[in-house]
Amino acid sequence: MLAVFIQTLPFFAVIGLGYLAGRTGFFSEAATAALTKFVFYFALSAMLMRFSANLNLADVIDWPFVWAYLIGTSAIYLVATAVALVRRIGVEETAIEAQTAVIGNTGFLGVPMLALLFGEEAIGPVMLCLAVDLVVFSSLIVILITGYRDGRVSPRILGTVALGLLKNPMIVSIVAGFAWSATGWPLPGPVNEVLVLLGAAATPGALFAIGASLASKSAERLSIAVWLTFCKLILHPAAVAVMALVVFSVDAFSAKVMISAAALPVAGNVFILAQHYGVAPTRVSASILVSTALSVLTVAAVIAWVS
Numbered sequence: 001m002l003a004v005f006i007q008t009l010p011f012f013a014v015i016g017l018g019y020l021a022g023r024t025g026f027f028s029e030a031a032t033a034a035l036t037k038f039v040f041y042f043a044l045s046a047m048l049m050r051f052s053a054n055l056n057l058a059d060v061i062d063w064p065f066v067w068a069y070l071i072g073t074s075a076i077y078l079v080a081t082a083v084a085l086v087r088r089i090g091v092e093e094t095a096i097e098a099q100t101a102v103i104g105n106t107g108f109l110g111v112p113m114l115a116l117l118f119g120e121e122a123i124g125p126v127m128l129c130l131a132v133d134l135v136v137f138s139s140l141i142v143i144l145i146t147g148y149r150d151g152r153v154s155p156r157i158l159g160t161v162a163l164g165l166l167k168n169p170m171i172v173s174i175v176a177g178f179a180w181s182a183t184g185w186p187l188p189g190p191v192n193e194v195l196v197l198l199g200a201a202a203t204p205g206a207l208f209a210i211g212a213s214l215a216s217k218s219a220e221r222l223s224i225a226v227w228l229t230f231c232k233l234i235l236h237p238a239a240v241a242v243m244a245l246v247v248f249s250v251d252a253f254s255a256k257v258m259i260s261a262a263a264l265p266v267a268g269n270v271f272i273l274a275q276h277y278g279v280a281p282t283r284v285s286a287s288i289l290v291s292t293a294l295s296v297l298t299v300a301a302v303i304a305w306v307s
Helices: 002-023 029-053 063-086 091-102 106-118 120-150 155-167 169-183 189-200 202-214 222-247 252-262 268-277 281-306
Strands: none
Touching (some): 063 222, 091 281, 106 202, 189 202, 222 252, 252 281
C-alpha cells in the first residue's frame, strides 16, 4: 500500500495546495469559480474528447461492466435512502443524502488520476462510470426533487433533465469524440495539438480547483457527514466490487478501474445541486470535506487492494 500511497500522494498534495490558497484568501471564491469553469468547459472536455476520439465505441461499451456499476451503486443508493427514511427526514433531503452517498468526483479527480495511474486504457471504463453517474443518478435527483415539489413527474421535468444532459460539456465532448471516431479518420494534427495542450491543464487545474473549493466548505452536521462518507468511501466500492468480481465477472483490468472510481470522494456537483434546490447544502458540504480528507488514505488502500 505504501507504494500506491506515494503514487497517489502528489494528486492530493495539489488538492492541499489549492485548499491552502483558498483558505488563506490568496485564491478568492471568484477565482476558484473561474478556474473550475475553465477546467469543466475547456481542459477536461478537451481531454475527454481527445481520448474518446481515439477509442472505438464498440470496444468501450461493456454491458456487464455497466450493469455491475449500476447495480452496485443503486444498492448503496437504496441503503442511504433507507437510513434517511428511518430518520424520518423529508423526500428532498433523502434524495440529496442518497446522491451524496454514491456520486464520486469521477470527472475532476477520477479521469486524470486513474488515467495516469493505470494508463490511457483506463479512460474507457472511467467514462462508462461517469456516463452512468451523469445519465442515471444526476437525472434521478432532478426527477425526485422536482417531481416531489410539483406533485407529479411531468414532461416539463423530463425536458429539464434532457436539456441538462445536452448542456453538460463532459457528455458533449465524449459524444463528439466518439462521433469523430466513427468516421475512421484521425484527428487533424492542429486539432489534436490544441486538445493535447488544453487537456494537459485538466489534471493540475482540476485538482487545484477541488482544493480551493473545499476552503469554502463547512464541517457542520459531522455525524451525518461521517455516515455518508462511510457509504461513499467504503460501502460503494465494496458493493461495486461484489457486482464486478462475483456477480458479473467483469474482466480484471476494467473491474480494477471501476472499483477505484467507486472509491473516490463525494463530488462537488452534489453540493451545486443541493445549493440550487436549497436542500441540505451544509450537510453535503461537510460530506465533501470529510470524504476528500479521508480519501487520501482510503483511495490508496483500495487501489492497492485491486492492484
